[in-house]
Amino acid sequence: MAGIDISHSHALPPQRARAALDDVAAKLAQRFDMRTAWDGDRLxxxxxxxxxxxxxxPGLLHVTAKLGFLLAAMRGPIEAEIRRVLDEKFS
Known part of the structure; x- marks a missing residue:
């Protein structure tokens, strides 16, 4: 399995960072039929x-993902889109 591992710094207070991640989760669920859940400070x-x-x-988001065979071929564009969304929501 191919993997994605991204660290992204931010300056949002915890409540605003969590709210922004809730928005990201809602979009993932809607656009890609993803199941999302919070486990403490992990989405x-x-x-x-x-x-x-x-x-x-505090001050950092760490995104990790394991991609199956079909999505592994699209790792570059997927990673670029994750970085774009993180920049949009957390910069």
Missing amino acids: TFSRSGVDGAIDMQ
């Missing part, structure tokens, strides 16, 4: 072909 997401999480830490 997990999954669907056929991808399992991942966004760990929320």
